[in-house]
Amino acid sequence: MDLLGFENYLWLCTALFCIGALGVLIRRNVIILLMCIELMLNAANLLFIAFSYKWNNMDGHIFVFFSMLVAAAEVAVGLALIVLIFRKYRTTDIRMFDKLKG
Amino acid sequence: MEINNFVFVLLSLITLLCAMGVVLVKNPIHSGLYLVLTMFSIAGHYVLLSAQFVAVVNVIVYAGAVMVLLLFVMMLLNLNKENEPLKSFKVKMLGALVSGMLLVSMVAMYKVKMTTQSMAGIPISKDFGYVKPLGNLLFTKYVFPFELSSILFLAAIVGAVFLGNRNKIEQ
Numbered sequence: 001m002d003l004l005g006f007e008n009y010l011w012l013c014t015a016l017f018c019i020g021a022l023g024v025l026i027r028r029n030v031i032i033l034l035m036c037i038e039l040m041l042n043a044a045n046l047l048f049i050a051f052s053y054k055w056n057n058m059d060g061h062i063f064v065f066f067s068m069l070v071a072a073a074e075v076a077v078g079l080a081l082i083v084l085i086f087r088k089y090r091t092t093d094i095r096m097f098d099k100l101k102g
Numbered sequence: 103m104e105i106n107n108f109v110f111v112l113l114s115l116i117t118l119l120c121a122m123g124v125v126l127v128k129n130p131i132h133s134g135l136y137l138v139l140t141m142f143s144i145a146g147h148y149v150l151l152s153a154q155f156v157a158v159v160n161v162i163v164y165a166g167a168v169m170v171l172l173l174f175v176m177m178l179l180n181l182n183k184e185n186e187p188l189k190s191f192k193v194k195m196l197g198a199l200v201s202g203m204l205l206v207s208m209v210a211m212y213k214v215k216m217t218t219q220s221m222a223g224i225p226i227s228k229d230f231g232y233v234k235p236l237g238n239l240l241f242t243k244y245v246f247p248f249e250l251s252s253i254l255f256l257a258a259i260v261g262a263v264f265l266g267n268r269n270k271i272e273q
Contacts, residue, residue: 012114018205023125025197028187035137053151056224062244069251073258079175080265093187
């Protein structure tokens with residue numbers, strides 16, 4: 001990392017985030033969309049860890065923990081919703097999610 | 103230090119290629135498996151940044167729990183290439199254009215804002231990334247968000263169980 005420069009983590013995380021955004025834009029399967037959101041979250045996590053290494057400050061690790069927590073909770077509830085929608089409409093198309101009320 | 107650079111380049115290539123695999127592969131199961139690989143390579147990055155505990159937690163929580171849940175649901179719903187909903191070519195091109203522009207604008211922003219002085223950094227301490235300083239931080243400075251996260255998890259559990267049992271409740 002000393003020779004290569006810290007900026008490479010910035011480029012890597014930006015590229016990872018944009019790949020996740022690309023996935024959200026071009027896919028219709030809700031499960032793939034959830035996975036692309038995970039990709040974007042992981043890009044942010046990696047940048048947190050990289051900066052906490054850079055500044056010798058472990059608060060970034062704590063932020064990563066909390067973001068993992070939120071991601072796990074999100075996936076649990078999201079998958080329950082996906083299974084319900086699939087039972088009713090026999091598809092995991094994101095367009096079916098405008099049928100949700102409440 | 104050269105071995106670190108080599109490992110960094112290798113892990114970055116694996117990460118980006120597998121992330122592209124997640125997005126571009128048609129079969130959802132294959133996407134999930136590519137995401138598992140991405141998570142493992144990101145855990146490798148964490149080890150490289152001497153955040154060993156976070157790396158282990160990443161493997162257990164993401165590559166373990168979350169991905170098993172996702173793959174299990176995909177297999178439960180019997181998703182495959184045939185019933186995969188697809189967008190038209192035009193929409194795909196537009197999406198690629200938008201995310202490419204996002205990439206370019208973010209890189210340009212870093213290039214403008216970043217100076218050698220602002221990226222100087224501090225050498226890391228001896229126990230950086232160990233469990234002890236992490237636990238000290240989590241249970242002193244960040245104890246309130248930690249407690250709040252337990253409420254979040256309770257809400258998630260109740261929500262998931264309620265949604266899963268909805269038919270029984272309505273009957």
